[in-house]
Amino acid sequence: MIPFEQNALCMRCSQKELAMSERAYICEKCGSEMDRDMNATINIREEAKRIFGLA
Ligand SMILES: [Zn+2]
Numbered sequence: 337m338i339p340f341e342q343n344a345l346c347m348r349c350s351q352k353e354l355a356m357s358e359r360a361y362i363c364e365k366c367g368s369e370m371d372r373d374m375n376a377t378i379n380i381r382e383e384a385k386r387i388f389g390l391a
Contacts, residue, residue, distance in 0.1 A: 345379050
């Protein structure tokens, strides 16, 4: 199981150093703001695609 905080990744620029507000990640590089749960879900899905070769 991967903690969400370590799984944070900007969807737009793949920046890993995301600032965390109460409910969202904020990318200081491109300014994207992402819902924490939604972003984690998308990252897991992308990771699964890579693992299973579907990307
Ligand atoms: Zn970004």
